[in-house]
Amino acid sequence: QVQLVESGGGLAQPGGSLRLSCAASGFTFSNYAMSWARQAPGKGLEWVSGIYSNSSDTYYADSVKGRFTISRDNAKNTLYLQMNSLKPEDTARYYCAKAKGTIVVLSTTWIIEYDYWGQGTQVTVSS
Numbered sequence: 381q382v383q384l385v386e387s388g389g390g391l392a393q394p395g396g397s398l399r400l401s402c403a404a405s406g407f408t409f410s411n412y413a414m415s416w417a418r419q420a421p422g423k424g425l426e427w428v429s430g431i432y433s434n435s436s437d438t439y440y441a442d443s444v445k446g447r448f449t450i451s452r453d454n455a456k457n458t459l460y461l462q463m464n465s466l467k468p469e470d471t472a473r474y475y476c477a478k479a480k481g482t483i484v485v486l487s488t489t490w491i492i493e494y495d496y497w498g499q500g501t502q503v504t505v506s507s
Contacts, residue, residue: 401459402461421471478494
């Protein structure tokens with residue numbers, strides 16, 4: 381069965397960095413696009429970043445552009461999110477998600493493009 385297991389969350393100070401990982405199993409990781417999404421307390425799910433199956437294209441929400449970097453290692457079946465210059469508003473639970481296809485579909489109904497989700501890892505940015 382498909383499993384996505386996030387790790388790397390924790391407490392960081394404003395301006396600090398964290399690196400999230402998502403270990404995937406139960407499917408051919410290299411065949412599917414992947415994304416990160418987050419949910420802050422009391423808010424809805426927000427798409428953060430996505431990457432094509434072959435890493436040829438990456439996309440970012442305006443709120444994280446220039447600070448976060450998504451990457452993947454298809455040999456290790458692992459997705460990453462490097463988060464730099466963290467802000468208090470980045471505090472959220474971060475989820476990785478498997479897309480239904482090879483590309484990242486950017487639309488207002490983005491959530492329907494994903495069929496499996498991890499349990500999430502908590503990121504708290506505070507001094």
